[in-house]
Amino acid sequence: MKPSLTKIDNFPYQYFQYGSKSSTDIDVIIVLPKAEMPATQEERKRKLKQLKTEFQLDWNAIFVVIKDGVLTDTIYTKSWVDSLNNAFYHTHKHHEQFFEIPVTKTVKRNKTLAIYKAVRTILTMLTRTHLRSQIRPIIRGIHPFQLKLDVLKTIDFSEIETFHQKNTPDADAWKIIAFYLAQNELLIEKNIEVYSKEKLLKQVPAIADFILRKKISQEAKNTLTELKNNWLQTIENYGNFTSNEHILSCNNEHVDMVKEISL
Structure with a gap:
């Protein structure tokens, strides 16, 4: 049975579940009035942590501000408004809700931001793998974007046995990599937006073992490497990426690589 929200009568804000039909997490947006959204990202994270502690919530929650039916602010770099807006719009219907749905339309995606986010997340x-000496010097937003792509080109997933991430089990790390890679490929190459694992697997069934957290074979890792290489070619075909200090630009789209936001 999938986890779901329960009604909390004394909760100070409206809240809504979204995400895949069969998600094992409770993904929630908590809607704050603009005046109550803390100014800095760290303050937002602290406020969210305090709220979750006070009400003993096991939600994977995030604050948002909504105006005229679309998200206008959230917690960066945990998410970004165009993707979260559309993800909620397309998936809230899979879950029981207790308030009138506040997001009434989708927004245009900043594909350069989506590419940057996927590259950096992967x-x-x-x-913490054997690739750390190559990745750590270029992972931050102040480094030219091309350096990140160059490192990605060298990655062979068949060489990865464990990720050694403190807070992310290997099964989750494999799922994150496969999901971001396939989701971004579909967005850039086919203009298809995917926000649930069910829809993703209909489009890219070859990554099922990763998405469903099954045992990962060498064959599956080879397949993921091939998909990664195709994705990198799609990124190169998308346009000419230019990095000016912490600003990344392509096709008249601009990204602050440090804050990971659209400009």
Whole structure:
């Protein structure tokens, strides 16, 4: 039985579940009035932690601000507004809700931001592997984007046995890598937005073992490496990426690589 929300009568904000039909997590947006959204990301994280502790919540929750039916602010770099807006819009229907749905339309995706986020997330999963000496010097947003792509080109997933991540089990790390890779490929190459594992597996069934957290074979790792190489070619075909200090630009889309936000 999938986990689901329960009604909390004295909770100070409206809250909504979203995500895959069969998700094992309770993914939740908590809607704050703009005036109550803390100014800094660290303050937002602290406020969220305090709220979860006070109400003993096991949610994978995030604060959002909504105006005119779309998300306008959230906690960066945990998420970003265009993706979260569309993810919620497409998946809230899979879950019981207790309030009128506040997101009424999708927004245009900043594909350059989506590419950057996917690249950095995948590299982050590998920072404690044998590749750490290659990745750590170029992982931050102040480094040219091309350096990240160059490292990704060298990765052979068949060489990865464990990720050594303190807070992310190997099964979760494999799922994160496969999901981001396939999701981004579909967005950039086919303009298909995918926000649930069910839809993702219909589009890319070859990554089922990763997404379903099954035992990962060498054959599956080879398949993931091949998909990664195809994805990198898709990124190169997307346009000319230019890095100016911490600003990444491509196709008239601009990204702050440090804050991981659209400009």
